[in-house]
Amino acid sequence: MGRRTRSAAAMAIVPLLLLSFFHLLQFVSSTQEIRVLSAEKRIDLTSPIARVFLTLKVENYGAPEVPEILIAFSPTESEHLAILKASTVEGKRKKKTYVPLSVSPVSSPDAPNGAQLYSVTLRSPLQSGETTTVEALYVLTHSLEPFPTEISQSEPQLVYYRDSATILSPYTIVEQTVYIKTPSSKVESYTKVEPTARSGSETRYGPYHDRLPYSFSPVIVHFENNNPFAVVEELVREIEISHWGNLQIRDHYRLKHAGARHKGVFSRTIAALGYFYWVYDTYAKHPCRLDYQFRQSLSASFKTLLAMLPPRVHSVYYRDDIGNISSSHLRINSQKSELEIEPRYPLFGGWKATFTIGYGLPLQDFLFESSDGRRYLNFSFGCPLIETVVDDLTVKVILPEGSRNPTAAVPFPVNQHLEMTYSYLDVVGRTTLVLQKRNVVPEHNYPFQVYYDFNPIFMLAEPLMLVSSVFLFFVAYIAYVHIDLSIRRPLKTNS
Amino acid sequence: MLQPLNLNRIHRWGLQSPPASHRLLPCLIQPSMADPSEAKGEGSLRKAFGGVLGVFILLLIGTLAFSIRLFSVIKYESVIHEFDPYFNYRVTQFLTKNGIYDFWNWFDDRTWYPLGRVIGGTVYPGLTLTAGSIWWLLNNLNIPLSVETVCVFTAPIFSANAAWATYLLTKAPPSHQFEVKGTGAGLTAAALLAMVPSYISRSVAGSYDNEAVAIFALIFTFYLYIKTLNTGSLFYATLNALSYFYMVCSWGGYTFIINLIPMHVLLCIVTGRYSSRLYIAYAPLVVLGTLLASLVPVVGFNAVMTSEHFASFLVKCQEVFIILHVVALVYYIKGILSPKMFKVAMTLVVTIGIAVCSAVLAILIALVASSPTKGWSGRSLSLLDPTYASKYIPIIASVSEHQPPTWPSYFMDINVLAFLVPAGIVACFLPLSDASSFVILYIATSVYFSGVMVRLMLVLAPAACIMSGIALSEAFDAFTRSIKFQLPKLFEASPSDAGDTNRGTQDEPTKVDNNTPTEKTETTAKERPSEKHRKKEKKKLEKGKEIKEKGKENTDKVSNKPLNAKKLLVLPLEASAVAILLLLILGAFYVVHCVWAAAEAYSAPSIVLTSHSHDGLHVFDDFREAYAWLKHNTDVDDKVASWWDYGYQTTAMANRTVIVDNNTWNNTHIATVGTAMSSPEKPAWDIFNSLDVKYVLVVFGGLVGYSSDDINKFLWMVRIGGGVFPHIREPDYLRDGQYRIDAHATPTMLNCLMYKLSYYRFVETDGKGFDRVRGTEIGKKHFRLTHFEEVFTTHHWMVRIYKLKSPKNRIRGKSKKKTNPKTTSKINSNKNVKKNPWQ
Secondary structure, three states: OHHHHHHHHHHHOHHHHHHHHHHHHHHHHOOOOEEEEEEEEEEEOOOOOEEEEEEEEEEEOOOOOEEEEEEEEOHHHHHHEEEEEEEEEEOOHHHOEEEEEOEEEEOOOOOHHHOEEEEEEEEEEEOOOOEEEEEEEEEEOOOEEEOOOEEOOOOOOEEEEEEEOOOOOOOEEEEEEEEEEOOOOOEEEEOOOOOEEEEOOEEEEEEEEEEOOOOOOEEEEEEEOOOOOEEEEEEEEEEEEEOOOEEEEEEEEEEEEOOOEEOOOOOHHHHOOOOEEEEEEOOOOEEEEEEOOOOOOOOOOEOOEEEEEOOOOEEEEEEEOOEEOOOEEEEEOOOOEEEEEOOOOOEOOOOEEEEEEEEEEEHHHOEEEOOOOOEEEEEEOOOOEOOOEEEEEEEEEEOOOOOEEEEEEOOOOOEEEEEEEOOOOOOOOEEEEEEEEEEEOHHHOOEEEEEEEOOHHHHHHHHHHHHHHHHHHHHHHHHHHHOOOOOOOOOOOOO | OHHHHHHHHHHHHHHHOOOOOOOOOHHHOOOOOOOOOOOHHHHHHHHHHHHHHHHHHHHHHHHHHHHHHHHHHHHOOOOOOOOHHHHHHHHHHHHHHHHHHHHHOOEEOOOOOOOOEEHHHHOOOHHHHHHHHHHHHHHHOOOOOOHHHHHHHHHHHHHHHHHHHHHHHHHHHHHOOOOOOHHHHHHHHHHHHHOOHHHHHHHOOOOOOHHHHHHHHHHHHHHHHHHHHHHOOHHHHHHHHHHHHHHHHHOOOHHHHHHHHHHHHHHHHHOOOOOHHHHHHHHHHHHHHHHHHOOOOOOOOHHHHOHHHHHHHHHHHHHHHHHHHHHHHHHHHHHHOOHHHHHHHHHHHHHHHHHHHHHHHHHHHHHHHHOOOOOOOHHHHHHHOOOHHHHHOHHHHOOHHHOOOOHHHHHHHHOOHHHHHHHHHHHHHOOOOHHHHHHHHHHHHHHHHHHHOHHHHHHHHHHHHHHHHHHHHHHHHHHHHHHHHHHHHHHHHHHHOOOOOOHHHHHHHHHHHHHHHHHHHHHHHHOOOOHHHHHHHHHHHHHHHHHHHHHHHOHHHHHHHHHHOOOOOOOOHHHHHHHHHHHHHHHHHHHHHHHHHHHHHOOOOOOOEEEEEOOEEEEEOHHHHHHHHHHHHOOOOOEEEOOHHHHHHHHHHHOOEEOOOOOOOOHHHHHHHHHHHHOOHHHHHHHHHHOOEEEEEEEOOOOOOOOOOHHHHHHHHHHHHHHHOOOOOHHHHEEOOEEOOOOOOOHHHHHOHHHHHHHOOOHHHHOOOEEOOOOEEOOOOOOOOOOEEEEEEOOOOOEEEEEEOOOOOOOOOHHHOOOOHHHHHHOOOOHHHHHOOOO
16 A cells, blocks of 8 residues: 555656756756657566667767767666666668667766666767667566565465656657556556557557656556566575586575565465375375366466576586475486476465575586687576576686686676685685676576686696595504504514 | 405405414415414414405495495485484584584573573583584585585494494404404404494484494493403503593493493402402493593483482492402402401401491482482383383383384394394303403393383394304304314315225215305305305305315325314214305395395485385475475574474474474473364464464375374374373373274364364365375364464475464454354355454
């Protein structure tokens, strides 16, 4: 209820906001004379992650050439923004190619109400009177808010999505349309900002004409989304390189169902979590199958997760801190490996689970030598579970003992620092490069590289150590046998 | 082919006669008995070779002991087993995380809520400290094994140690008297102990329990005692006290040691075997050992105060201690006084001594009698009177391992050793030494104790192994010796072929020649699976060969041998050959049985269950499912009530506070939970609410046929609850003396909380509510819960977790609105349940 009133209040202050935007308008766009001829925003809400495709046709009507254009996000959006990619279309019709453009955040104190601007650098500066089309994809996490916040086991899960009917932009937009795609046609309510139309699972806002910069008209869509809201609250990936030919991966997950919280009773018979059980019949002395009549579950609980692992994976394990979890399936083919895992119990809204997935990979698939003699690891960033948001991702690349000067090449900004890890019989420790990133989505599954220097002689350190210790043991034993340590006067015979 | 033959031969012959001075190579040709005139250098070479071989065999035995216990890891996974190991694991985790000082001061508020438990003062720290230091050492060497891994493999490692200790102990007793059988018997006993099922049952990988370490400590303490007794060295006496200290740290079974050793000392004194060595073996152990034992917090002054020790320390230990000193004094005075003076002094001392002793005894008896249980704890009382526990203490009787064993369990746990033990006892009597009398005493007492409690079968196992080792070794010795003595005679006859040798002996070689191949075929047919056996068999075969060779080439020596050898126990040739064959079959049977027991009977971790069906293996992992659910989806300070069996697991795996656990120290508290489970919903809710319980966990096997569930344990809850709260009466739950849950069950049964929590909505699974454990349809199928709500049920319904509903404001009038029971049964949604809390 509280949220609803707040949104109503937000709607009331919209005119005020618009006024203030209008005042700010002059000096923001005075530097560049750009307008957006047509804009289209397609919001895909079919999964728990909101994906937004933005197409802007931009025109430079001023005299100076424009090297970059700006995209604006509201403060909440920028907080939930996981990734922003921009590209431009080159060529016509069939030879259409998408050329990626570089994107960087702009610190703009002059943007109104804390709007965050990102600048997209164009391939070639936009000359006076020219137009270009920029396509942007951005992904928002945690932007679907379950309402009601608690549901019982058999109720559907309804969520709110909040956005603006008009596209937030520092430029005047001549014509714009916003499409919101929901998983089904079951939409409880949506804010109407005329012209608004709804057909099937798609709601359309617009077209609107000649909206001023930073114009904003909040809308709420309340719809059914029964997708499991799998959120990994924390994922620690340890990638350990052994130059003896193995790459060992250990992923420690803390998983949460971030959808509407489960309330009230739990019942296996309603849950419809499986259609039969294997039971051990004491009297028949053999297991028999027990079929049930289940009611189809509506709720957004989830039972299985799918992890995409690299091909040629071996020694896969799936466990948690109290032992092996016996419900998983591994399918391996030459292209990829799929690991289907079930948490120990089905996850309902608000329930949590922790587990660890570990596996080994052949080193030659991932470790290469660059032209300057350095070695580099080429591995995929991000979470192997499909359609999952990771709130806090830590990737630890544990380099072999004796490696130096690690540097990482990651295609997006991450925090990084070095630490030392001590593993089997280490003396100096293994240099570990730690990469941290918040708000990671499947779009981050992109290869990254870690370069380091390594002298192969270090591979022999531990075997030599073992050999010498065994040798020393025998030397010590021989010495002990031959030295008489007793205080007595030596007798004539040695025992 | 020659080389391995040679090795095996040396094992048989070389180890059995360590001082024998034979050449290594010539002994192929000259394998006769010890010849003292041989050169010493060659003898020592042979001895060294035998020693290396012995070490090698011991290593193999250690490997065998370790690896036979890994079936649980291979068949299931590397995980802690059962109940108590989870507690030990949790304590070890605490130790490794917080260090030793915090461990001693640990007050655990996660259990026995609201009382808590002082873990540091109530736990035997030996196992925990052992595993903790292993972990610490490994981690300091940068070997990052987890605490769990270390805990899982502690038991197998210590089984290997125990096997080695058995070797030492068995080798020790006869060594003083006749050294020949020492090593052979030691190795046999070690091999037997390495795979004795009784010990395997407590020490498979993952069974991280006190006994695993304690059996090693027990055997090692006995070994050091015997060693001290044989050598009279103070060094070993001190080591013995330290080893006893380790045993005290590890297991409550240390009382067995401190009872047995005084008994033995007394026996020695009574039978006139007093020596200064006996004094040194006993006095330092009592003084140092008791001082050290009282350093262990859980023992403390118990070491001298309770009757478990009265038996030992005051009544026996002390008395024996005094007697020992008196005897020592008498011997001393005897040495310095003239016989006449001695007589006078004797009468004086005896009169004073009797007066003082009777006074002390009177005081002691008064002290003991003044305490309510006469100073005995229930568990030890049930040792003396096996029916005591079942009569008076249901909580002890309810544990299956405290029951007296059945005959099949002897066969299951020590198998053929049961038949070999008498032979071993006989062997120990010829001749009787201090050491062998100790072993006899050990087996006699442990047989008694094992007859009282299944659990103490564990103490019997080493004794049985030692006895059987001695028996087997002696038997082999006797049989092979008689073969060895007689074979040459035969071969003497066969080459010379002349008519002057008698016909009877001429027949024998053919018999023997027939015998050996048939033996071979028989044994290979029967005992293919056991490697160990094959080795033996090979040994035997080649022994036959070498005996033949010997017979051929040593004709002149042979004639001497029967003359100078002790003529005892020369059996007929055929009889001894057949006997050897039978012994081998017996051994093979033992090995097969042990492997089967290790693989099938004792490896199940009991938190994961499996069942085989026509299309593969099915895993029932419900316990961990429930514990993981509790851990992740309840508040960290929530209290979970369950029957005490699941207390340790809940605290260790789910990290939630429990009301009662497997450390059954407070009967009233357990009775409270039992009463709650046996009460109707509302009183049960009141009891649980008063204990701040938020969740109630029940184990239910009715859906999948898991028979050790709470319904089957329920009568114990009633009994224990009724023992403290008399309004719970067992007959109310029984219909005509029968425990049933079907339609004929009593109303009290059908309305008690345990019934309701187990069978809530059970009828929805198959429409009939058929309980697969009890084999009936349940009595009351459609009912609703008013004060509890189901929050989680595992995949196979084996664990069900309920939450206590918070009390509602009572609205008058609403309680009258009752829905028709027929319609309510069909309504699945919980809304109705909520609306009428007073059904």
